[in-house]
């Protein structure tokens with residue numbers, strides 16, 4: 001079982017493709033917050049952008065999960081002395097580490113710190129759970145959490161989701177007859193709070209698009225909600241002359257990297273010693 005911090009139906013579909021069918025969605029009800037964190041910062045490179053956003057999605061979701069698990073645990077322990085101790089324990093903060101990458105390079109850092117042993121600023125202060133007691137209840141079991149972000153770039157220019165038809169037209173004109181990059185960054189937080197991230201970069205070449213192509217494509221509605229205003233898995237396949245990289249990554253989730261990260265996050269305690277998780 002994994003927690004998925006994503007509204008993207010493509011990501012859910014892609015996870016199923018690699019046999020991950022037990023998926024629990026962990027969504028932020030405040031969509032405005034997502035928009036805020038997806039805003040491009042001045043001088044931010046496409047790689048920095050996609051990695052920052054993926055990490056921010058994962059960290060926000062992990063904090064929500066921690067709180068849900070804590071509440072769940074308290075509800076189950078209601079009335080017991082354990083509940084009193086746990087009630088004074090602040091939720092921990094996921095620690096992002098080793099969160100850099102380029103191309104398909106892995107960015108796992110063996111020095112990453114589990115959230116439960118975090119820095120003084122994030123360490124649960126007044127109380128600790130008794131040894132052996134997991135701060136999770138039946139309803140929110142311990143499981144890896146996954147978040148991702150996909151963006152399209154032409155040179156250093158980041159092309160996000162189109163805001164309206166005019167924006168979609170502008171983006172598609174930019175992509176017409178040239179190559180662009182699609183960057184997908186995936187973040188997996190282990191049940192103990194260790195953050196691992198990988199970023200995959202693909203190159204896509206579009207044929208030259210006529211005004212009619214663009215108008216018809218926009219009318220199909222497909223550009224909306226997608227980075228770069230297109231979906232390779234849909235009608236835009238007609239525009240794609242060549243890809244170098246990973247098809248699943250262009251669609252929104254690099255499956256090779258995702259499978260590797262999930263394997264690490266689920267590694268049993270014995271092998272965890274070697275990887276410091």
Ligand SMILES: Cc1cn([C@H]2C[C@H](O)[C@@H](COP(=O)(O)OP(=O)(O)OP(=O)(O)O)O2)c(=O)[nH]c1=O
Pocket residue numbers: 005006007008009010011057148149150151152161182225226227228230231232233250251252
């Ligand atoms: C380039 C490309 C992007 N996309 C999609 C994948 C992503 O869903 C979307 C990029 O937006 P994201 O912000 O990465 O994801 P999202 O907003 O859809 O979902 P969430 O933030 O909740 O995880 O673009 C395609 O479906 N096909 C494509 O060919």
